[in-house]
Amino acid sequence: MDSHATTFGVPSRKMAMWVFIASECMFFGSLIATYLSYEGKSLVGPTPEEILNIPLTSVSTFVLLMSSLAMVLALDAVQTGDRRLARLWLGAVIVLGGLFLGGQVYEFNHFYHEGLTLQQNLFGATFFVLTGFHGAHVTVGVIWMVTLLVMSLRGRLGPERSLDVEVAGLYWHFVDVVWIVIFTVVYLIQ
């Protein structure tokens, strides 16, 4: 699909993605603000200190960071017309994104069995809403990557379609930077 340039000389689809990302900053900013505003105000447990699993989340964070590396290498491969490498790196993004989501499902399930639910206390409500929305964004990103991989397998993701991968990559990296903030604010600064 052709993408016209805006008056700034940026492809319109890329500009649209950046505008979307700017709006998403405010969306996640509001969720993080709510989490921090209610932090330490739960009347009953479990509290973050009692329940958060730092080693598991550290591995998840590393996995998501490496998925960003795979994404940028996939874009590079598409731009240079290396279809085999493009498929390899897109596949890696999907696998790493899936691993991150698996870790989150495990964590949510564990918390539920430890008595932390959306209704249990302020920590549960704000934690699940914040990390749940982030997980939903990762899920959308993984589905997006699967569609790109299918396009590549059908031979429809050549260098002329590199903007498709670049725009998807911007979304993926944004999801990554949001997690960088969540990991610090929610997990490490308790």
Add this chain to the structure above:
Amino acid sequence: MAEHAAPESSKGHASKSTYWLIAVILGIITMLEVAVFYVPLLHSVIVPILLVLSAAKFALVAMFFMHLKFDKPVLTTLFAGGIIVATVIILSMMLLFGTIGPGAHM
């Protein structure tokens, strides 16, 4: 907004070796963050240390993986605008709820 000829996606970006180097740095910073969390001696200064390390990771991903370092400045302005508004929202809410500022009770 006026429309011009269709451009290709941005090709001005870092080399593959730079991407790998950035990934290694990101991994090292993450390890440092976790290490800081587990060192009791640093607990009095843990917040500023973690915020600086987190900001460094954020900046590296935005500059190199999102290509802001090599792309049009208008995109950096757009992203920075969103981050500034988000930061103001966070600080305002924390101030309103007494998490920071006079009479803070965490």
